[in-house]
Each structure stands twice: as C-alpha cells, then as structure tokens.
Amino acid sequence: MASILTVTGVSKTYASGHQALKSINLSIARGEILALLGPNGAGKTTLISIICGLVRPSSGTVVVDGHDIVRDYRASRALIGLVPQELTTDAFESVWNAVSFSRGLFGYRADPAHIEKTLRALSLWDKKDARIMTLSGGMKRRLLIAKALSHEPRILFLDEPTAGVDVELRRDMWQLVRELRDTGVTVILTTHYIEEAEEMADRIGVMRKGELLLVERKAELMRKLGRKQLTLQLQQALAQVPAALAGFAPALSADGLELTYTYGTRGQGPGMVAFMHQVDAAGIAYRDLHTTQSSLEDIFVSLVHEERA
Ligand SMILES: Nc1ncnc2c1ncn2[C@@H]1O[C@H](COP(=O)(O)OP(=O)(O)OP(=O)(O)O)[C@@H](O)[C@H]1O
Ligand SMILES: [Mg+2]
Structure with missing residues (x-):
C-alpha cells in the first residue's frame, strides 16, 4: 500500500x-x-x-x-x-x-x-x-x-x-x-x-x-489481545475448583456459585467447547451461563497498565 x-x-x-x-x-x-x-x-x-x-x-x-x-x-x-x-x-x-x-x-x-x-x-x-x-x-x-x-x-x-x-x-x-x-x-x-x-x-x-x-x-x-469470559451460575456451591477442570484454571467466586473461565478469542488455550465438555463430564450442574468479550477499552487499559508495572 x-x-x-x-x-x-x-x-x-x-x-x-x-x-x-x-x-x-x-x-x-x-x-x-x-x-x-x-x-x-x-x-x-x-x-x-x-x-x-x-x-x-x-x-x-x-x-x-x-x-x-x-x-x-x-x-x-x-x-x-x-x-x-x-x-x-x-x-x-x-x-x-x-x-x-x-x-x-x-x-x-x-x-x-x-x-x-x-x-x-x-x-x-x-x-x-x-x-x-x-x-x-x-x-x-x-x-x-x-x-x-x-x-x-x-x-x-x-x-x-x-x-x-x-x-x-x-x-x-x-x-x-x-x-x-x-x-x-x-x-x-x-x-x-x-x-x-x-x-x-x-x-x-x-x-x-x-x-x-x-x-x-x-x-x-x-483478535490478538481480546479475551472472552464464560461464566456459569452453578446449581450447587463448590468448595473448590474440581480437579477435572484444573487445567482450565477457572475462577470460583467466593460463594462458590459462579465459575468463570477466561480464554482467548482465537487460538489461545483450549477454548470454550472443551471447557463445557469437561464441565458436563464432571457432572457439574448449572442454572445459567453467559459470555462477555473484552472491548477495545479493556484492551487499551490492560496495555497501558502492563507498561506501568
Ligand atoms: N512545550 C513543551 N515544553 C516542555 N515539555 C512539553 C512541552 N509540550 C509538551 N511537553 C511534555 O511532553 C510530554 C508529552 O506531551 P503531549 O502534549 O505530547 O502529550 P499528549 O499525549 O498529547 O497528552 P494529552 O492526552 O494530555 O493531550 C508531556 O510530559 C508534556 O509535559
Ligand atoms: Mg495532547
């Protein structure tokens, strides 16, 4: 060009x-x-x-x-x-x-x-x-x-x-x-x-x-810096992240009722399908789920913040 x-x-x-x-x-x-x-x-x-x-x-x-x-x-x-x-x-x-x-x-x-x-x-x-x-x-x-x-x-x-x-x-x-x-x-x-x-x-x-x-x-x-998050609202509180999901390193909320998995928008980490597969296999029941995607603002803040560290 x-x-x-x-x-x-x-x-x-x-x-x-x-x-x-x-x-x-x-x-x-x-x-x-x-x-x-x-x-x-x-x-x-x-x-x-x-x-x-x-x-x-x-x-x-x-x-x-x-x-x-x-x-x-x-x-x-x-x-x-x-x-x-x-x-x-x-x-x-x-x-x-x-x-x-x-x-x-x-x-x-x-x-x-x-x-x-x-x-x-x-x-x-x-x-x-x-x-x-x-x-x-x-x-x-x-x-x-x-x-x-x-x-x-x-x-x-x-x-x-x-x-x-x-x-x-x-x-x-x-x-x-x-x-x-x-x-x-x-x-x-x-x-x-x-x-x-x-x-x-x-x-x-x-x-x-x-x-x-x-x-x-x-x-x-x-694509490169964006992240997605999948949050599951669980039917029963978990005391800790189940061993079967440890590889995904999801975050468990303090009350044990929300499990959040963060993954790249493309190619980074195993991804959401593999995660959900594992959730089902481990018999974890959930009431609801939603996903969020990082905005340009999130990306900008994290970039500028990273450099500040
Ligand atoms: N005439 C000047 N003399 C001395 N330092 C200056 C001068 N103009 C700008 N600076 C300094 O250079 C740096 C960059 O300033 P600049 O105005 O380019 O920033 P900016 O990215 O446009 O910021 P803003 O978002 O606030 O507009 C600042 O630390 C500022 O204090
Ligand atoms: Mg300026």
Whole structure:
C-alpha cells in the first residue's frame, strides 16, 4: 500500500530536558483512518506537532507525500490540515472570515462554495456571521475543523476533535470524517473516547511515555489481545475448583456459585467447547451461563497498565 506519511526514528527532547518522544516509526497509508490512543502526556500532541512542522524533532525524519517536512516545509504543510487540541481563536473575527482567511494563508484562491459546503457540513452555516467569541465551546471546536478543511488538505490531523462536543454532533463529526476519507483524505486522530477509535479507525496506535507501543489493524488488535469470559451460575456451591477442570484454571467466586473461565478469542488455550465438555463430564450442574468479550477499552487499559508495572 502506498504510504502518504512516513515517520522515521523521530525523537523529541524539550528544552526542559523532558524526553517526550522516543524514536517513533510510523507509516500511514493513503486514505486510512488512524487513531492514536494514550494517556495524558504520552506524546500524541508532540508527534502531531512535529509532523505539522510546529515543533522541531530532536532527531529523525518525516516525509509527507514525498516531501521532507523540514527541507520542503511549504509543500508538505499545504497537504496537511490540523485541528489543534487547544482552542485558539481570534475572538472578534466572524466565522466566515476566519475560515476564508485560513484558506488564503495557504495561498489558495478564494472559493466561497467550498467554504459554504464546509460550514454546512459542520452545522455552522447559520453562525457564519457570528463573532467567534459568541460561539459555544463545541461550536468553536467545529470552527477549528472548518478552518483545517478550508484549504482542502489531503491529510487531516484531529487532536481530540470531539472533546466537549455533544453526543449528537459527535456522531455528525464521525460521519463527516468518514465522508472525507471516502474522498481519499487520510485522517489521523487522537482521542480519549475509546468508543470513537472503535467506531472510526482502520488502525489503532497506542502510545505511552513517548513510545509507540503498537500499531495494529483494529480487528487484528481485538483478535490478538481480546479475551472472552464464560461464566456459569452453578446449581450447587463448590468448595473448590474440581480437579477435572484444573487445567482450565477457572475462577470460583467466593460463594462458590459462579465459575468463570477466561480464554482467548482465537487460538489461545483450549477454548470454550472443551471447557463445557469437561464441565458436563464432571457432572457439574448449572442454572445459567453467559459470555462477555473484552472491548477495545479493556484492551487499551490492560496495555497501558502492563507498561506501568
Ligand atoms: N512545550 C513543551 N515544553 C516542555 N515539555 C512539553 C512541552 N509540550 C509538551 N511537553 C511534555 O511532553 C510530554 C508529552 O506531551 P503531549 O502534549 O505530547 O502529550 P499528549 O499525549 O498529547 O497528552 P494529552 O492526552 O494530555 O493531550 C508531556 O510530559 C508534556 O509535559
Ligand atoms: Mg495532547
């Protein structure tokens, strides 16, 4: 797959001496949506800021569609739209002017039809003449997205785009991002809403303490790290796990009435069929049973937690 963005050995140590990034390598395919997850301070914004040319890397290179971001800054930057995490806006400007001006900054010809389409898509059309300071927090965030889209970027960075945006509008924004992707735009987003990553991303990257722990296709991540649990509600309390089931290492609840077997979603351990077979063979009677499957959130928490240990 042709990659539109290649990050090679990028490290960043801030003047304070804090090492925010440790040799990041990342390649992103044209037209994909990548979600970067990680706890506060993991280095997500630093990485995005380096790619967008706002922060200088201490070492390493970034190439955007064939353009080195340092040697060929203007060409690479023109391909990028950035929705920053921090809300910084010119309070007295009108919505329309702010978005039009952003387009002009990149040397593009004025295109009122494009600005109108963008404002409508972000439900900001009826606010086009409003001064920015009169907008709500969620509207201001949508305005940042409109500004980032003003020059029709090929790669869009969304640094926590839906923080403070209500549920309905968040769904509208997801829809907008998908439509952009369908027109060939590559999207890199950070989020603390795991549901957002689960909903949108083709691939998921997990960062922690300046390192990129993994980058994996979403389905592959769920398959590799996901776990299922089968819980049996027993008819009679057990004093201990029966010897016949010891090989499955199930957990017995304190009252002895619930037996829980944890297994991989594919290929890890003997699996649920073998377990149930053994339960029947051992003559263990149960009233009910249910299974649960780990979510992306469970996987994320366990990954970040593991590294903390
Ligand atoms: N300008 C700066 N000078 C010094 N240290 C900085 C600077 N910007 C960020 N850092 C530090 O670098 C680390 C990574 O910060 P960064 O903003 O990249 O994290 P993040 O993953 O985006 O976190 P969040 O989820 O809170 O947005 C943090 O420890 C932060 O304090
Ligand atoms: Mg950040």
